[in-house]
Amino acid sequence: MRMMTMAKKTAKPDILIFGPKKPLIERGLAERFNVHIFHHPDDLAKLSPAQAQNIRGMAITNLVKADSAMLARFPKLEMIASFGVGYDHVDFRYAAEHNIVVTHTPDVLTDEVADTAIGLLIATLREFINADRYVREGRWPKQNYRLSPGSLRDRTVGIVGMGRIGQAIARRVAACDVPIVYHSRNPAAGVTFKHYPNLIEMATEVDTLIAITPGGASTAKMINADVLKALGPRGVLINVARGSVVDEDALIAALQDGTIMAAGLDVFAHEPNVPEAFFAMDNVVLLPHIASASVATRDAMDQLVVDNLLNWFSGKPALTPVPETPCGKGA
Ligand code: NAP
Numbered sequence: 001m002r003m004m005t006m007a008k009k010t011a012k013p014d015i016l017i018f019g020p021k022k023p024l025i026e027r028g029l030a031e032r033f034n035v036h037i038f039h040h041p042d043d044l045a046k047l048s049p050a051q052a053q054n055i056r057g058m059a060i061t062n063l064v065k066a067d068s069a070m071l072a073r074f075p076k077l078e079m080i081a082s083f084g085v086g087y088d089h090v091d092f093r094y095a096a097e098h099n100i101v102v103t104h105t106p107d108v109l110t111d112e113v114a115d116t117a118i119g120l121l122i123a124t125l126r127e128f129i130n131a132d133r134y135v136r137e138g139r140w141p142k143q144n145y146r147l148s149p150g151s152l153r154d155r156t157v158g159i160v161g162m163g164r165i166g167q168a169i170a171r172r173v174a175a176c177d178v179p180i181v182y183h184s185r186n187p188a189a190g191v192t193f194k195h196y197p198n199l200i201e202m203a204t205e206v207d208t209l210i211a212i213t214p215g216g217a218s219t220a221k222m223i224n225a226d227v228l229k230a231l232g233p234r235g236v237l238i239n240v241a242r243g244s245v246v247d248e249d250a251l252i253a254a255l256q257d258g259t260i261m262a263a264g265l266d267v268f269a270h271e272p273n274v275p276e277a278f279f280a281m282d283n284v285v286l287l288p289h290i291a292s293a294s295v296a297t298r299d300a301m302d303q304l305v306v307d308n309l310l311n312w313f314s315g316k317p318a319l320t321p322v323p324e325t326p327c328g329k330g331a
Pocket residue numbers: 085086087106107109113160161162163164165166183184185186187188212213214215218219240241242266267289290291292
């Protein structure tokens with residue numbers, strides 16, 4: 001709700017910081033730039049057309065939809081520094097056409113997200129959340145918690161997406177002595193696990209899917225009713241990718257009718273709103289999109305947003321541009 005625009009006293013480049021409050025980013029950019037800070041989506045309307053005309057850089061999170069209509073307000077925009085590795089919220093085609101470089105925050109979150117995926121997988125299989133509730137409700141003295149039908153011991157994991165994070169997940173799953181295969185459009189360089197170009201074929205061969213692809217049109221609802229059916233009644237789905245990657249209605253039906261056994265979900269189609277149908281299910285573990293959300297990792301992501309903007313506006317190349325937009329050097 002807070003809106004702050006610092007007075008323009010110098011020829012410092014004008015930067016828009018837009019999204020949930022991020023003190024490290026705000027502090028990191030305050031000295032070098034004339035910053036305009038908006039925390040709430042509706043507040044952007046308060047930026048006058050004259051101010052918008054001067055904006056040359058932008059620091060945003062994935063809660064900000066940077067579509068062509070939004071970006072068209074900023075004719076002098078040179079850089080969109082986005083927080084997070086996924087950038088499905090940015091119209092990078094528009095950016096490329098308008099010579100705007102988009103940066104993201106890869107690598108610094110890879111291990112944290114991979115750790116979360118493994119934690120979520122084991123918590124889902126071994127029912128840690130239900131067991132925790134069991135202890136808190138004082139039920140243990142009356143009866144031991146049930147043996148979990150799920151176990152990592154007898155599984156084969158199919159990783160959907162074998163990029164930076166997929167490979168970090170694979171290293172962890174391999175350390176648990178669990179067989180791994182993967183699906184992506186192309187075989188991943190240097191990866192020796194079996195590659196399935198066809199997701200349904202892979203789902204037929206495994207009992208556990210871990211999704212870690214980008215969001216966006218090419219992956220929309222790729223984990224659908226057919227994939228869940230192929231996964232089968234022992235099937236477990238872990239989604240740390242994007243909610244859009246899974247057909248949520250099909251997943252709810254599959255969990256309700258036993259088409260698959262369980263799911264661990266960090267991401268949802270319409271965050272922060274989660275379908276109520278999940279709340280009644282014992283066979284799901286639900287996280288509020290926290291895969292990268294430790295203080296240390298989020299600080300590193302914030303700092304990379306700052307460093308991309310500082311580099312660019314010191315005439316140096318962007319540090320972590322997305323592959324689809326121009327690189328070059330800043331002004
Ligand atoms: P990355 O290195 O670019 O890897 C992406 C992988 O997905 C690649 O193996 C890619 O292979 C595959 N892929 C892309 N499009 C695909 C498609 N249409 N069908 C099948 N596979 C496809 O990215 P990363 O750093 O590992 O991050 C992956 C994603 O994880 C992010 O984009 C973000 O959405 C998500 N993420 C979520 C959280 C969270 O908090 N839950 C945190 C970080 C990241 P091909 O190009 O060969 O298909």
